[in-house]
Amino acid sequence: MGRPRKPLLSKERIYRAALDLVDERGEFTLPDLARRLGVSPSSIYHHVEGRSEIVNGMRSIISADVLADGQFPAGGGTWQEQAVRWARVYRNGLGQHAKAIPVLVGEAVTDDATLEIYERLAALLTDQGFPPRAVMVAVSILDNFVLGSAIDAASPDVPWVTRPPVHPALHEALSAADLSQHRSEAAFKAGVEALVDGLEGSRLEW
Amino acid sequence: MGRPRKPLLSKERIYRAALDLVDERGEFTLPDLARRLGVSPSSIYHHVEGRSEIVNGMRSIISADVLADGQFPAGGGTWQEQAVRWARVYRNGLGQHAKAIPVLVGEAVTDDATLEIYERLAALLTDQGFPPRAVMVAVSILDNFVLGSAIDAASPDVPWVTRPPVHPALHEALSAADLSQHRSEAAFKAGVEALVDGLEGSRLEW
Structure with a gap:
C-alpha cells in the first residue's frame, strides 16, 4: 500500500484543526494539533508564527460566518434595533463554539473579520453621537x-436541579418557566433590549 | 527508598484536581485526572459517580468561596443594590476560573453551594413581587x-489591535479609553446597573 495522500499543510488547515480541537476539548496544545494534522510540531511553525496567530485564525473562521449574515447589523430599523441585531447574530455565531470562548477572549483580536464585527458596532454608536x-x-x-x-445557549434544558424545601424561590421560578430553548432565548432578548435602552444614559462616561 | 506517601483519594481531592486541570487546560478527561492524581481511572470511580458529579464538585469549590463573602448579597441597601452586589461578588469569584466556565455551564447545577447562590437572587426578586x-x-x-x-475580566489589557484607517470608530474609542482593568470594570458596572434597572419593565413576561 502506498502512503495515503495528505492535503498540503496551510494556515487554513491549521486554523480549522485548532478550532475543531477547541470545540471538542476547550483548549489545544501544539503537540495535539500536530497529531491531529498528522505532521510534526515544527512543520506547523513553518506556516504560523505561534499560538496568538492560531487563536486569531480560529476566530476569523467564526467571524467570517457571522459577517456572511446579510442582516449584520444593517437591514434597516432604528439604531437600537440594529444594535440588538448585531448582538443576536454575533451570539448565534459564537454559540456554536461555546467551549472556544475563553480561549478566544484570552488573546487580543488581530484578525480582520472580527475587527470588522466590532468596528461595525463602534461605527453605529459613533454615528449616533456617542x-x-x-x-x-x-x-x-x-x-x-x-x-x-x-455560553448559556449551550446549557442543559433544565439548568438547575432544585429541591423545593431548600430552594423555594428558584424552584417556583423554574417550574413556571417554559424550559428548553425558551429560557435562554427569553433572557437574551429581554437582556439585550434593556442594555441597548440603557446605553443612552450618562453612566457610560467613567 | 520507600514509596512516597500518598494522601488518600477522596471526593474533595478529585474535585480539586479536576478544577486545577480545567483552570490550566479548559477541559479535563478521566485519564488526565487519573494521571494527575497518580491513581488508576477505575479507582476514581470508587469515589465519584461520573463526569456530572465531578463538574458539580468543581463548581461547589468556587461557589463556597463566593458564599464565604459576607456581602453576598446581604449588606443592606435597596434590592437593586443587593442585586448588583450579587452580580459583582459572583463575577469576581467566577473570574478566577474563566476557562472553566463553559465546562461548568454544560452540566446542570446540582451542588448545594451553587444552588444557594441562585436561590438567594431568586428569593430577593420574589420578595420584591416579581x-x-x-x-x-x-x-x-x-x-x-x-x-x-x-470571561472578559481575563482578557488582555488592549483587547483589539486596530488599524486606524480600517477601523476608525473602534480605534478612536480604544484610544479614548482608560485601558487595563478600567475598561472591563466600567463595562461591568454600567452594564449590570442598566440590567437591574431594566428588570422592572414588563418585558420579563414572555
Whole structure:
C-alpha cells in the first residue's frame, strides 16, 4: 500500500484543526494539533508564527460566518434595533463554539473579520453621537452579554436541579418557566433590549 | 527508598484536581485526572459517580468561596443594590476560573453551594413581587452578564489591535479609553446597573 495522500499543510488547515480541537476539548496544545494534522510540531511553525496567530485564525473562521449574515447589523430599523441585531447574530455565531470562548477572549483580536464585527458596532454608536469613551464601554457591555448568552445557549434544558424545601424561590421560578430553548432565548432578548435602552444614559462616561 | 506517601483519594481531592486541570487546560478527561492524581481511572470511580458529579464538585469549590463573602448579597441597601452586589461578588469569584466556565455551564447545577447562590437572587426578586416567570428571566439575564463579564475580566489589557484607517470608530474609542482593568470594570458596572434597572419593565413576561 502506498502512503495515503495528505492535503498540503496551510494556515487554513491549521486554523480549522485548532478550532475543531477547541470545540471538542476547550483548549489545544501544539503537540495535539500536530497529531491531529498528522505532521510534526515544527512543520506547523513553518506556516504560523505561534499560538496568538492560531487563536486569531480560529476566530476569523467564526467571524467570517457571522459577517456572511446579510442582516449584520444593517437591514434597516432604528439604531437600537440594529444594535440588538448585531448582538443576536454575533451570539448565534459564537454559540456554536461555546467551549472556544475563553480561549478566544484570552488573546487580543488581530484578525480582520472580527475587527470588522466590532468596528461595525463602534461605527453605529459613533454615528449616533456617542463620545469615544462611551463607545468603548457600550461595545464592551454588549460584548460581555453576547459572550455570556452564547455560553448559556449551550446549557442543559433544565439548568438547575432544585429541591423545593431548600430552594423555594428558584424552584417556583423554574417550574413556571417554559424550559428548553425558551429560557435562554427569553433572557437574551429581554437582556439585550434593556442594555441597548440603557446605553443612552450618562453612566457610560467613567 | 520507600514509596512516597500518598494522601488518600477522596471526593474533595478529585474535585480539586479536576478544577486545577480545567483552570490550566479548559477541559479535563478521566485519564488526565487519573494521571494527575497518580491513581488508576477505575479507582476514581470508587469515589465519584461520573463526569456530572465531578463538574458539580468543581463548581461547589468556587461557589463556597463566593458564599464565604459576607456581602453576598446581604449588606443592606435597596434590592437593586443587593442585586448588583450579587452580580459583582459572583463575577469576581467566577473570574478566577474563566476557562472553566463553559465546562461548568454544560452540566446542570446540582451542588448545594451553587444552588444557594441562585436561590438567594431568586428569593430577593420574589420578595420584591416579581412573578415566577419574570424571576426566571431576570436570574438568567444577570447570570449571562456575569458569565460574560467574568470571561472578559481575563482578557488582555488592549483587547483589539486596530488599524486606524480600517477601523476608525473602534480605534478612536480604544484610544479614548482608560485601558487595563478600567475598561472591563466600567463595562461591568454600567452594564449590570442598566440590567437591574431594566428588570422592572414588563418585558420579563414572555
